[in-house]
Amino acid sequence: MISSTPARESLQDATPSTRSLRIESIDVLRGIAVLAALYVSVWIFGGFSNQQQYHWLQVSRGWNYRIYGAMELLINGKMRALIAIVFGAAMVIFLSKPSVPGKLATPELFIRRQMWLILFGLINAVIFLWTHDILFHLGIMGILLFPFVRMSYRGLFIAALLMTLIYCGKNFWSYADKQDKYQKYLVVTSLEKKYEKDSVTLAFKGTIKAKDTLTKLEVQDKKAWEGLLGSMKVDLKKDEGKVKAMHTESYGKAWNHLLPDTQMWEAMWTYQFGIWDFAGMIFLGMALYKYGFFANKYSGSKYLLLSLCCIAAGLLLGWFRLYYLQVTLNDFTKYVKGYAVPHDIFFPFERALLALGYAGLVLYFLSARLFTGICHAFSCAGKLALSNYILQTILCSLFFYGYGMGYFGRVNQFKLYVFASEMIIVQIAFSVIWLKYYQHGPAEWLLRKLYHSKERAAEKVVPFDSTLPANSFL
Amino acid sequence: MELDTSMNPGTPNEPNELAQNNTTEVRPVDTADRIKTIDIIRGVGLLGILLMNIPGFGIDQSAYYYLTHGSYTSTDFYTHKVVSIFFEGTMRGLFSMLFGAGMILFTMNKKEVPGAVPVIHLYYRRLLWLLFFGVINAYVLLWWGDILFFYALCGMLLYPFRNSKPRLLIILGILCFCIASLKTSLWYNEDREKRLDYLEAVTAEKSGKKLSAEQKEAKTSWLERENWRPPPERTERNVSRMRSGYITVFTHLLPRNADDETWGTYHWAIWDCLGMMLIGMALFKIGYFSNKISSGGYTMGLLIGYGIGIPVAWLIFNKGELGQVHYGAYLDRYRVNHFTLYDVKRLFISLGHASLIMLVYRSRIVPWLMKALSNVGQMAFTNYLMQSIICTLYFHGYGLGNYNKLSYHQLYYVVLAVWIFQLIASSIWLKYYRFGPFEWLWRSLTYWKKQPMKK
Numbered sequence: 001m002i003s004s005t006p007a008r009e010s011l012q013d014a015t016p017s018t019r020s021l022r023i024e025s026i027d028v029l030r031g032i033a034v035l036a037a038l039y040v041s042v043w044i045f046g047g048f049s050n051q052q053q054y055h056w057l058q059v060s061r062g063w064n065y066r067i068y069g070a071m072e073l074l075i076n077g078k079m080r081a082l083i084a085i086v087f088g089a090a091m092v093i094f095l096s097k098p099s100v101p102g103k104l105a106t107p108e109l110f111i112r113r114q115m116w117l118i119l120f121g122l123i124n125a126v127i128f129l130w131t132h133d134i135l136f137h138l139g140i141m142g143i144l145l146f147p148f149v150r151m152s153y154r155g156l157f158i159a160a161l162l163m164t165l166i167y168c169g170k171n172f173w174s175y176a177d178k179q180d181k182y183q184k185y186l187v188v189t190s191l192e193k194k195y196e197k198d199s200v201t202l203a204f205k206g207t208i209k210a211k212d213t214l215t216k217l218e219v220q221d222k223k224a225w226e227g228l229l230g231s232m233k234v235d236l237k238k239d240e241g242k243v244k245a246m247h248t249e250s251y252g253k254a255w256n257h258l259l260p261d262t263q264m265w266e267a268m269w270t271y272q273f274g275i276w277d278f279a280g281m282i283f284l285g286m287a288l289y290k291y292g293f294f295a296n297k298y299s300g301s302k303y304l305l306l307s308l309c310c311i312a313a314g315l316l317l318g319w320f321r322l323y324y325l326q327v328t329l330n331d332f333t334k335y336v337k338g339y340a341v342p343h344d345i346f347f348p349f350e351r352a353l354l355a356l357g358y359a360g361l362v363l364y365f366l367s368a369r370l371f372t373g374i375c376h377a378f379s380c381a382g383k384l385a386l387s388n389y390i391l392q393t394i395l396c397s398l399f400f401y402g403y404g405m406g407y408f409g410r411v412n413q414f415k416l417y418v419f420a421s422e423m424i425i426v427q428i429a430f431s432v433i434w435l436k437y438y439q440h441g442p443a444e445w446l447l448r449k450l451y452h453s454k455e456r457a458a459e460k461v462v463p464f465d466s467t468l469p470a471n472s473f474l
Numbered sequence: 475m476e477l478d479t480s481m482n483p484g485t486p487n488e489p490n491e492l493a494q495n496n497t498t499e500v501r502p503v504d505t506a507d508r509i510k511t512i513d514i515i516r517g518v519g520l521l522g523i524l525l526m527n528i529p530g531f532g533i534d535q536s537a538y539y540y541l542t543h544g545s546y547t548s549t550d551f552y553t554h555k556v557v558s559i560f561f562e563g564t565m566r567g568l569f570s571m572l573f574g575a576g577m578i579l580f581t582m583n584k585k586e587v588p589g590a591v592p593v594i595h596l597y598y599r600r601l602l603w604l605l606f607f608g609v610i611n612a613y614v615l616l617w618w619g620d621i622l623f624f625y626a627l628c629g630m631l632l633y634p635f636r637n638s639k640p641r642l643l644i645i646l647g648i649l650c651f652c653i654a655s656l657k658t659s660l661w662y663n664e665d666r667e668k669r670l671d672y673l674e675a676v677t678a679e680k681s682g683k684k685l686s687a688e689q690k691e692a693k694t695s696w697l698e699r700e701n702w703r704p705p706p707e708r709t710e711r712n713v714s715r716m717r718s719g720y721i722t723v724f725t726h727l728l729p730r731n732a733d734d735e736t737w738g739t740y741h742w743a744i745w746d747c748l749g750m751m752l753i754g755m756a757l758f759k760i761g762y763f764s765n766k767i768s769s770g771g772y773t774m775g776l777l778i779g780y781g782i783g784i785p786v787a788w789l790i791f792n793k794g795e796l797g798q799v800h801y802g803a804y805l806d807r808y809r810v811n812h813f814t815l816y817d818v819k820r821l822f823i824s825l826g827h828a829s830l831i832m833l834v835y836r837s838r839i840v841p842w843l844m845k846a847l848s849n850v851g852q853m854a855f856t857n858y859l860m861q862s863i864i865c866t867l868y869f870h871g872y873g874l875g876n877y878n879k880l881s882y883h884q885l886y887y888v889v890l891a892v893w894i895f896q897l898i899a900s901s902i903w904l905k906y907y908r909f910g911p912f913e914w915l916w917r918s919l920t921y922w923k924k925q926p927m928k929k
Contacts, residue, residue: 107594112634143630147598150591217707267740271732 025294026093028362028375030086031382031431034389035424037079038396039071042420044132045396047243047409054234054329056413057322064413071417073318074354077347080134081281081355087138088145088285089294095149104452107146112451114142120390120447129254129401130393131261135386137270141278149286156287160352163280167348170273175342178228182336185225188218232332243409247402254401280348281355293363300367307360314353317346380431384441388427395423510848511765512579515831516572517851521893522565522827523621524861525557528885530619531865533878534712536704541882542799543703550882558795559787560823563816566621567824570747571754573625574632575763578755581636591921597633600920601626607859607916612731616723616870617862623735624743628751635755643756650749651817657741662811665699669805672696700802713878717871749817750824762828769836772829779826786819849900856910857896864892905929 042048053072056065091110099105104112121136148159195212214222245257288294298306324343328335335343365371381388398404399419411419434441440448529537541554580600584593608623635643671692675685685693715726754763761767762775794812797804835844850857867873868888880888903910907927909917918925 105592105594107592108634111594115631115634143598144602147595147602150595215707216705217711263740267736271736271739 024375024379025359025363025366026086026089027379027382028366029082029359029382030090030385031378031380031388032358032362033079033082033086034385034392035378035381035427036075037083038392038420038423039417040076040079041130041132041392042396042416045130045400046407046411046416046419047239047246047400048413048416049239049242049409051234051236051238052413055236057326058234058329060326067417068413069322072322073315077351078314078354078358080277081351082358083134084138084141084278084281085285085288085355085359087142088282088287089289090285091142091145091282092149092286092289095146109451110146111143113447114139114146116447116450117142120386120443124390124393125262125266126259128390128393129258129262129397131258132265133262133393135389136266137274137278140270141275141282144275145279145282145286148283151286153287153290156283156290160280160283160287163276163283164348164352167273167276167280168345170276171342171344171347174272175345179336181221181225181228182333184221188214188222191218192222229332232329234329239409246400246408247406249402249406251403254403276348281352284352284356288359293359296363296367298363300364303360303364303367307357307364310353310357310360314350314357317350317353321347321350377428377432380435381428383435384431384444386447387441387443388431390443391427391430392423395426509764510844511832511835512572512575512763513848513851514835514844515568515763515828515851516576516854517847517849518827518831519565519568519572520850520854520857521847521896522561523569523858524865524889524892525561525886526563526565527617527619527861528865528889529882531617532869532876532880532885532888533882534704534709534716536709537882539704542796553883553886555791558791559784562787563820564783564823564827566746567750567820568827569621570625570750571757571824571828572763573629573747574751574754575758577629577632577751578636578758581633594633596920598630600916601629603916603919604629607855607912609735611859611862612735613724613728615859615862616720616727616866618727618730618734620731620734620862621743621747622858624739624747627739628744628748631748632751632755635752638755640756640759643752643759647749647752647756650745650752651821654742654745654749654817655814657745658811658814658816662813665801666805666809668692668696668699669802673806696802716869716877717875720870720872723870723872746817750820753821757825757828762832765832765835767832769833772832772836775829776826776833779822779824779829781822783819783822783824783826786815787823790815790819846897846901849904850896852904853900853910853913855916856912857900859912860896861892864895 043053053068056062056068059065094110094113095106097106116139117135118139121133121139124130124135125133148156151159192214195214198212246254248254248257291297321343324335324339327339328343362375365375400406400408402408431441438445529535538554541551545551577597581593581597584596586593604622605626608620608626611617611622612620635646671689675689675693678689679685679693712726715722718726757763767775790812797808797812834840865888869875869877871877900910906929907914908929909925909927914925914927
């Protein structure tokens with residue numbers, strides 16, 4: 001999501017060959033990630049809901065099932081991982097740029113840029129109504145992880161591994177909570193049976209006594225599990241309300257309807273999973289960059305081998321995940337009783353491996369000079385990643401939401417992918433043409449302007465690292 | 475919470491610039507003076523924060539329901555009233571303001587040394603460690619009202635503003651409060667809509683129309699809301715768990731901690747804390763906390779602060795909070811909630827408190843108390859965590875297990891005891907050591923090097 005200019009500037013002294021590959025690879029990867037992510041984003045934009053996904057998983061045959069499965073395996077979560085990896089690499093590039101005397105120091109520019117990025121994310125989410133915006137997260141994570149940029153690549157690899165393990169742990173604990181709910185439910189239902197039996201025995205003995213009833217808290221425990229079970233039940237009818245709400249022609253109503261989703265994503269998901277989701281991959285990106293992964297560290301065939309191994313391992317993990325997801329969907333109670341770990345326990349590794357695999361593949365293509373035309377196209381899109389990302393929101397919301405053309409929930413899965421592909425072509429064309437005339441994309445330009453805006457003002461202030469600016473105290 | 479920076483030399487080979495530079499300033503101020511006042515205010519804020527936290531440590535939250543739904547002449551009620559009007563939110567306010575000021579001191583106080591870790595890195599490392607301590611305070615010491623977590627996150631947004639002009643800082647701070655007020659009114663509007671739906675259903679019913687399913691739902695859900703009282707089972711469960719062993723208390727508080735750190739940050743802390751920090755930075759820049767304003771200025775601050783703040787606080791308590799008792803009638807009467815004025819109250823009363831402290835300091839009536847408070851303020855981080863440690867051990871089951879055993883006003887005896895302890899302990903500690911123990915730990919972690927401790 002970062003404008004790639006800093007990369008270009010910082011590497012002016014590098015040798016031409018490594019320089020071009022390094023920049024090229026990061027731009028290409030960023031372009032691929034941002035554009036391909038649309039194949040999954042379009043589910044949410046277009047109303048291919050969880051219920052439908054689960055439905056096809058349960059049917060488990062036919063093209064709908066196959067295509068969905070392929071997208072779930074190849075794209076879902078992996079593109080976000082790739083974006084984070086590239087973001088991490090770009091962080092190192094940005095921050096290794098030497099400060100210009102008399103201007104704001106590089107780290108401060110970085111912090112300012114991140115803060116503007118958070119604001120861009122909020123606008124993208126709350127005004128353009130993309131409920132699953134990630135600019136917000138990238139902005140925050142950049143600030144949180146900023147001090148780690150000085151770590152060695154070894155330390156960063158360990159940090160990435162640690163974060164990914166914690167992410168697995170979070171998936172596990174959230175499943176353990178569900179198991180806990182089930183245990184409480186069992187206790188309450190056995191109590192209920194006992195009360196029933198007692199009252200019958202008492203009646204036989206001729207004693208008339210009011211039947212014992214569950215306390216409010218016990219009823220709550222019972223309902224908690226029943227509610228969870230209900231939410232795990234696949235039922236296409238559940239979507240009806242959502243589809244109706246999304247067809248509203250009023251922007252205000254759509255805003256009201258989508259706000260809770262946005263807040264869940266920005267607050268709840270971030271705190272529970274997002275921090276680990278992004279931190280792991282950003283660390284990985286930093287580590288890979290410092291290790292030289294993006295600058296032709298290996299020979300072409302090595303990249304290919306590494307990539308194929310990663311993809312194979314990732315797909316294997318993904319296949320297991322989908323298999324156990326089917327088991328979960330078929331009978332949730334049985335799954336909770338029978339399995340100690342949830343279906344998505346290794347999802348964090350699955351996405352890391354696949355993202356790494358894709359990165360390796362692209363580096364192989366670049367070093368072997370294969371598909372140069374396509375790579376160039378994606379690198380253009382990558383240079384304009386921020387603009388493209390926001391453009392996706394604007395176009396998709398106008399196409400799918402009720403205040404636009406209202407196609408939400410009215411097109412099937414295949415058509416959604418056709419739409420996404422068209423969008424990708426449009427965005428590539430836009431990027432290539434735009435870069436013929438301008439150096440930066442529109443959103444990139446705006447962001448740069450904003451975080452550099454204080455430069456002049458800063459010159460007037462007594463520089464921060466000299467003596468205490470007494471005048472600013474008075 | 476920027477505790478050490480103002481009082482102590484930085485890293486060993488780094489003399490305190492603040493001290494050196496003061497002699498060359500336009501309006502020379504005794505170094506000891508300006509630094510001391512910041513610590514005194516911080517000390518007051520720190521001790522005062524316990525006034526608000528103690529019910530969270532010591533009793534079930536249903537207590538608030540019974541306070542407002544019970545007799546308005548009991549000692550408990552008066553205690554609640556006084557604490558709400560004079561202190562609620564304002565001690566946190568002072569503390570946040572001083573955090574903002576400390577942030578400026580931290581960055582100004584250090585020189586960039588070529589080859590060494592840049593100051594901005596130290597600044598963010600320091601905050602990351604604070605974030606970590608916040609998590610520890612919540613999940614290990616089991617204080618669910620932890621504020622360090624929020625402070626660390628807000629502090630990360632302050633850095634680019636350290637050179638900003640006071641005017642900009644005040645505008646941004648007020649903007650934060652406006653957003654907070656807007657959020658409050660949006661929530662209130664939701665309640666109002668529910669109330670209106672209910673009223674509509676009732677009128678329809680009276681005129682003999684048959685209610686639609688939606689109207690029935692609106693009616694029952696509103697009645698549930700209006701007649702809500704804290705379920706005794708819940709209180710019972712809460713109390714029995716809080717009086718249990720560590721693991722039970724931990725699991726009991728786990729969802730609450732997670733919820734606070736998630737939604738508390740997102741909906742509330744960011745505006746509440748950030749706003750006060752920005753305004754604190756502005757006040758620091760004009761010299762308000764460093765004894766640079768004339769006595770007339772502080773008197774003015776006192777009069778304006780309390781003059782506006784206390785009536786607003788009174789209004790919020792008497793009309794807003796007690797209005798919740800008959801919430802339906804309240805919603806019918808008020809289009810806008812009293813709590814939209816919450817930050818106005820905090821801002822002005824905090825200003826009043828700060829001015830009062832400065833005036834007392836200048837009048838030199840209680841120098842021993844000022845000295846003790848400045849010691850508490852100098853060890854604010856230690857003292858804050860110490861409050862968690864003392865109170866959780868006093869109230870939770872794995873300690874003395876006094877949870878929910880004291881009545882509301884009796885809780886304040888505990889506060890008094892903790893205050894006296896902290897005033898004395900800080901003074902003794904600082905006789906022998908340069909920092910409080912947790913300050914020392916925090917510093918050592920930030921610089922990733924053991925720091926000298928003994929005097």
